[in-house]
Amino acid sequence: MSPRLGVVLVPSLPPEALRPLAVAADEHLDDLWLWEDCFKESAMAAAGAALAWTERVRVGVGLVPVPLRTVPLLAMELATLHRMFPGRLAPGVGHGVQGWMGQVGVRPRSPMTLLDESVTALRALLDGEEVSTSGEYVRLDRVRLDWPPSPGTPLLVGGSGPRTLRFAGRRGDGVLLASALSEAEVAEQVGWAREGWAEAGHEGSPPVTTNLVVATGPDAHERVRRDLARWGVDDGAPGRAAAGGAEEVADTLGRLADLGVTEVAVQPAADEPDVDGLVRFVGTDVRAALGG
Incomplete structure (x- = not known):
């Protein structure tokens, strides 16, 4: 089965680049993905x-x-967007980059405990429940949203290590993987997420999204190589990126789908000269090469 296709607003682009990218994604792709890297764009404002x-x-x-926002504030933001645009928001939460969290004074002693407490309370608030809890990090006293979304509104969880990804599979409605992963790393991480999914009593496999650097055109391979180097990756392992024509890109996407990835968010290289053109290429040529 072909994966869903999306595109990422990479934080190397300024906020004003969002509108044309969103319009292009609306015409050609299934999804538009936003990151919340410190100290660049606000994901909630952009969404x-x-x-x-x-x-x-x-x-x-x-x-x-989750260290950057209190649970009630995040619940209010997500509930508002869910109600205004039903079925069109797919929020994901995670630990964040601990170095950045330390820069702003919110680095927790136990990122896993904070994530667990946050997801538990956030899930209950989005389902319209009144929440009272006194955890290590999350403390709420009879908090209930006045305007919750429909119960069961999706909440995704992301990360990279085995504990986090098992938790993501167990507690999330979908799992977010990182960028520039090799096929071997994707297979391992999907396996961890599947373990958590099964522990929760779900059948089959969880929805899994990963980011993939993609470039096309005569200098595609060189632009991909430079972009991966920015991430500190230079081993050339299969799956870390896709470069070339539609068939070459579709082949990489197909292999990721075989490993359990259900959506690929195309990540333009930092020096991509035509982001809108890349979106059209993926949404038309690559989709056709995937078989629809």
């Missing part, structure tokens, strides 16, 4: 704008670092 500018594309946030 609201992108949803308002578009008609059908799903807007994903991959991911919101």
Whole structure:
């Protein structure tokens, strides 16, 4: 089965680049993904704008670092967007980059405990429940949203290590993987997520999204190589990126789908000269090469 296709607003692009990218994604792709890297763009502000500018594309946030926002604030933000744009928001939460969390004074002693407490309370608030809890990090006293979304509204969880990904599979409605992963790393991480999914009593496999650097054109391979080097990756392992024509890119996407990836968020290289053109290429040529 072919994966869903999306595109990432990479944080190397300024906020004003969002509107044309969102419009192009709305025409050609299934999803538009937003990151919340410190200290660049706000994912919540960008998500609201992108949803308002578009008609059908799903807007994903991959991911919101839970140390940066209190659970009630994040619940209010997500509930508002879910109700204004039903079925079109796919928010994901995670630990965040601990170095950045330390820079702003919110680095927890136990990122796993904070994530667990946050997801538990956030899930209950989004389901319309009144929440009272006194955890190590999350403390709420009879908190209930006045305007919750529909119960069961999706909440994704992302990360990279085995504990986090088993937790993501067990507690999330979908799992977010990182960028520049090799096929071997994808297979291992999907396996961890599947273990958690099974522990929760779910059948089959969880929805899994990963980011993939993609470039096309005569200098595609060189641009991909430079972009991977920015991530500290230079081993050339299969799956870390896709470069070339539609058939070459579709072949990489197909192999990721075989490993359990259900959505690929195309990540333009930092020096991509035509992001809108890349979106059209993926949504038309690559989709056709995948068989629809």
